[in-house]
Amino acid sequence: METKTYKAPLSHQLNPGHSACAGCGMIVAARLLTDAIGPNSIMANATGCSEVTTTQYPMTSFKLPWIHSLFENPACLATGIAAALKKQGKEDINVVAVGGDGATFDIGIVHLSGMWERGDNVLYVCYDNEAYQNTGYQTSGSTPLDAFTTTAPAGKNSFGNPTRKKDMIKIALAHHVPYVATASVGYPIDFINKIKKSLTVKGPKYLQVYVPCVPGWGSEPKDTMTIAKLAVQTGYYPIVEYIDGQLTGKMKVNKKEPIENFLKLQKRFKHLFKPGAEGELKKWQELCDNNINEFGLM
Amino acid sequence: MKILLTAKPGTTSLVKTGNWRESHYPEIDHEKCIGCGQCELACPEGICFKTGEQNSKGKFFYEKDLDYCKGCGICAEVCPVKAITMREEKK
Numbered sequence: 277m278e279t280k281t282y283k284a285p286l287s288h289q290l291n292p293g294h295s296a297c298a299g300c301g302m303i304v305a306a307r308l309l310t311d312a313i314g315p316n317s318i319m320a321n322a323t324g325c326s327e328v329t330t331t332q333y334p335m336t337s338f339k340l341p342w343i344h345s346l347f348e349n350p351a352c353l354a355t356g357i358a359a360a361l362k363k364q365g366k367e368d369i370n371v372v373a374v375g376g377d378g379a380t381f382d383i384g385i386v387h388l389s390g391m392w393e394r395g396d397n398v399l400y401v402c403y404d405n406e407a408y409q410n411t412g413y414q415t416s417g418s419t420p421l422d423a424f425t426t427t428a429p430a431g432k433n434s435f436g437n438p439t440r441k442k443d444m445i446k447i448a449l450a451h452h453v454p455y456v457a458t459a460s461v462g463y464p465i466d467f468i469n470k471i472k473k474s475l476t477v478k479g480p481k482y483l484q485v486y487v488p489c490v491p492g493w494g495s496e497p498k499d500t501m502t503i504a505k506l507a508v509q510t511g512y513y514p515i516v517e518y519i520d521g522q523l524t525g526k527m528k529v530n531k532k533e534p535i536e537n538f539l540k541l542q543k544r545f546k547h548l549f550k551p552g553a554e555g556e557l558k559k560w561q562e563l564c565d566n567n568i569n570e571f572g573l574m
Numbered sequence: 575m576k577i578l579l580t581a582k583p584g585t586t587s588l589v590k591t592g593n594w595r596e597s598h599y600p601e602i603d604h605e606k607c608i609g610c611g612q613c614e615l616a617c618p619e620g621i622c623f624k625t626g627e628q629n630s631k632g633k634f635f636y637e638k639d640l641d642y643c644k645g646c647g648i649c650a651e652v653c654p655v656k657a658i659t660m661r662e663e664k665k
Contacts, residue, residue, distance in 0.1 A: 282625060282637035283639050284621040284622075284623050284641075284642065285623055286587055291584040291585075291620075292586070292587060292591065292619040292620055292639075292642035293585075293588060293589035293591055294586050294591075294619075295591075296618060298644035298645060298646035299644075299646035299647070299648060300618045303618045303619075304617070304618050307620045331581065332586070333580070333581065334580070335581055335582075335585040335588065336581040336582075336585055336586065337584065338584070339583040339584045464615040497644075497646035497647060497648070498650065498651045500618075500646070500648055501616050501648055501652050
């Protein structure tokens, strides 16, 4: 058979050659985000995989203006950029702050809260991979119940992380943020639409996107999109959208998948399939059922 | 105040990550491809793209750039018509 070698036109706002793992969910979200906001944007990035994989000095994968400061700082940086642009009369430029769940749920929550309180015209996107994956899989405020992390290992006396995931959506809503939404990288069109829609809203915007992490979750690289879809179809990760505090959109669960189908693809939950862990599986199923009832997903 | 660029835009494209592939690479069947673009949306490297060439059914088929492909296999999983197969690499 005749073979022809094809070369990608490198037309995205995020170039390849970055050092994200094969099958990384975060980098898919980063590319979809940069393409959706377009070149007329400035991005402020927190510390984390999204920073270290894309910007190894003296190179960068980004084609749009991009800045990194300390772990907790994307919200502050974005506030300053938005203020400077306002002073210069350049308010047509999108200001976007991004951080992982560690930077958003824990380390940067003070500054994020301040940004929301001041009502700065910034889109904040959180790549939610449910732990400090970049530094070696430590528990964060976003880590779900029973997940194995290096700071909450599962063993004879433990099922892994003993606490539930922090509800950042409710925290954002409590700040009266005009646009609050969740998305999953398994549904890229929904994610892109939400980014574009959020940019039409003036004031702070919070978008939390679910991104599987291959080494941290112990999943197969090819299963990244499957896991991101199952998280939604089990009811574990409800995809919702709030405008001015009102629930304006939700992704329906077509056919409720048993939670085991989602958990068994990830080694961080493998201890839940050993004898004696039935109670934990029941807790997980209850959590999913509660989400489905709370948001009316079926 | 003068701000200097510390890195030129998009320069990581100099790093050919294709040598990360361990054992498999994706092969796209042009005749099966319906040009839906799911692989382009899902590719972590962003190197699945519309070629601008048509197959016998008039569909503009997609291709990948093996210079950067890390062989994760997501494209083969998300393809709705199973036009992408992960083939063993001859090294």
